[in-house]
Amino acid sequence: MSTAADTGTTPALELRGVTVRYGSVPALSRVSLALRGGQVLCVLGENGSGKSTLVAVLSGLQRPAEGELLVDGRPVRFRSPQQARACGIATVWQDLAIAPLMSVWRNFFLGAEPTRGTWPFRRLDVGRAEEVTARAMAQVGVTGLDPGQAASALQAGERQSLAIARALHFGARVLVIDEPTAPMTVTQRALVLQSVLAARDSGLAVLFVTHSPQYAHLVGDRFLLLGDGRVAGDLTREDVDVHDLTRLVAGGDELSRLTDSLREAHQRR
């Protein structure tokens, strides 16, 4: 399964045989994948299939028990999400990772604040932080926002914009998007998809974790199916259409069996 984009270039980020265990239960077992610049890899799977663990590994929150991570072909070990971010891997977290009682700019730069002056007088560069935040928020379509206001005063869509703007700002190589579990409006979905495409078009490698095969098929170049922490399928856009993808994600044969039995029951009435 090798397409033109696969050959030649070194992947921006690569996982080789990554295994993560919680206690003795493997959450991921021997997962390998490659992310290339300008490509969108969609990760699909049911709840508990290891999607969130995969995101945690990529963004440095979870250290794998086995296997290795390579950034631009060089093996790396992330000790904290800060190191992953310093490597240009930024994440839009499922819960958006926003502290509601802190201001918008504090949220934007949390964990990577710009400072000026020398220790012990090193202090936050508030002016620059506010300016960058306002600019980044304007790029994702939220204009006229006061960066000093509390994040809890933002509307749900604006909060999502904040999480995305932050990831786009810090992600120089790889953008990881774990689609929020909270119900989204079509506009909010569109924002997520647009951010995926904007990142792809500017050359970033994008990993998009989603529950929805329909949306995945709209933007994805490759599709990685996870089941019980294993790679259950690695497909390209040419391999599947949206209906095949839906069937595969929903458990394939099980769903068609369910559909058949429901249809029968319906006709009997």
Add this chain to the structure above:
Amino acid sequence: MTAPIEEASLSSSRRPTVLPVAPERLPAFGPAVPVVPRSPGRRLLDRVLARPGASALFGLLVVGLFFGLQSPGLLSSGGLATVLDVAAPLGIGAVAVGMLLVAGQFDLSIGVVAVTTSLVTALLVSELGLGIWPALLVSLAAALLIGAVNGLLVVSTGLPSFLVTLATFLVLQGSSLAVASAVAGSSRVTGLAGSSGWDSALAVFGATAQLGDGRFRISLVWWLLATALTTWLLWRTRFGNSVFASGGAGQAARELGVPVARTTVLLFLGTATAGWLIGTLGLVRLGGVQVDPALGAEIEFIVVAVIGGCLLTGGYGSTVGAALGALLYAVAREGILLAGWDPRWFQAFLGLLLLVALLANGLVRSRLRTAPRS
């Protein structure tokens, strides 16, 4: 299923591969919905209410006015000196505890750390004949050790800090009473005034200044310094950002790589240092130490910080507010004394004040939390 974007435009083949990308070059996208500005009056109200210390300042003005009218002696320079004398040690503890509360943790052991460390200092001087300065350094190290034990226990076990520091409180309380009576023969150690270096220690921790008929103590300066330092740390440094995030949104803080554990341990070191400072100020002032069991004093620091607008659940508060809370406490206590009321009313009054502060905090919190759903 209605796709929000045309599929044709999505599968465009234009894919430049330039790395790394400056975020400025990303095209603007997303729903261009300008934020609807609020009315100026509403905005001002929001801003005022968003200040954690606002309710404490308001309460201070009301209580100060009330007792100022009841007993005019309160506002003379003598009355003011007494109020500030009561407020200073309490305020030093309250700003440290306030910062810890913002990070979502408790410390019940600060008062007993004050007693224990000053006992250590006193015994080192009276029994071993050490100079006051080396003895103070040793007791500071002991305080930091206690803080580190508290912090590391909380961080590594995930137990509620309320219980961990309650245990510390009991251990230190019991052992300092036992050690004092075993070594010194009573719960009281005195006679430090002649030790080497006492004069310089007196200048740093015990100096006073006469203004009118009021004698102002240097503890006031330490209190102001502590408030200024913690305020700067909290609002203007990366450490302060970590404090807010650790308390208000632990999961988000971990996801973004904020050093939650390190921040928590550092804050416990801070409260222990504040305890040592309170103890030292008392020690130098009295020329000795009296080990005096009182659990009530432990709660007072937290009560004062909460009156100052710190949320018990963390993520919100200010040390200026905590300092104002300490001042409010002192004004009410001295006001009741000077007005000639039964001083036992003070506790009831403090409870009432706490209740009002909690309700006010809840109001602020709900205002901050309420976000219109799209």
